[in-house]
Amino acid sequence: MPALPSGTSSTQARQIQRALNEKTGASLKIDGQFGPLSISALQKYQSQIGVPVSGIYDSATQAILAPFMAQKYLGAAAFQQAAAKLGVDVATVQAVCQVEAKGAGFLDNGQCIILFERAQLYRQLVPLLPSAKLSQLVSQYPTLINTTAGAYLGGAAEWTRLSQAQQIIKGGGVDPGVAYRACSWGLFQIMGYWFAELGYANVTDYVNAMQMSESHQLDAFVRFVTNMNSGAMLRYLKAKDWLHFALQYNGQAAVTMNNYPQKLQDAYAALMRVDP
Secondary structure, eight states: OOSSOTTOOHHHHHHHHHHHHHHHOOOOOOSSOOOHHHHHHHHHHHHHHTSOOOSSOOHHHHHHHHHHHHHHSOOHHHHHHHHHHHTSOHHHHHHHHHHHSOSOSBOTTSOBOEEEOHHHHHHHHTTTSOHHHHHHHHHHOTTTSOSSOOOOOOTTHHHHHHHHHHHHHHHTTOOGGGGGGGEEETTTTEEGGGTTTTTOSSHHHHHHHHHHOHHHHHHHHHHHHHHGGGGHHHHHHHTTOHHHHHHHHHOHHHHHHHOHHHHHHHHHHHHHHHOO
């Protein structure tokens, strides 16, 4: 008997693999191919939750895991809600997500994907610390506080960098939450320092939302597009003016380097061919 029910799509299989990685500590390749390693992780999860260890994604297992996946990962309903808020078609939102977003909003361990920006932390600290103290920190901790970008490690190691930076600035009398502003968060990697423009009361509320679900991360993108630059970004998105949308969203240098307008146009065209 197959481990997954008949009719399970590759997308659904990948979500199950993602959930099993988080719930069991497995390191499954998220490929939708539910082979022996995936079955072993499923059995481990079944043992954890106290249901029969069948190695089959049966109704007892689904009753517990499916609600978790529906809450945490992006689904059709989230795209529809985002499209309605923006006043665009679903394919437009999906195209931007394909091109601009990370492949997933969470690491295997369930933490939100982040990128800690040492140069942004420096900028956040400029009004908070005497210049001599800030220069001392740059000299002591150049990989964490610097005038230039860099020293990225990726994955869970970015959380380690964030934690280290928080301890350093706390020792200097600065609220460790300031370091949250120096990170980009979730699927769309929106910087923490935009929290107010996105409608969050403080950066901690923004971080908590990004940690909850990919739907919350998509909602942050909706807020970003709607609120920034007096609505210009949203106007370009509605008009499917991919060049000017990408210039607003990515900046000139990134557009030149990565050809985002063409990628957005191609992604949208492909989605419309699949679901016109």
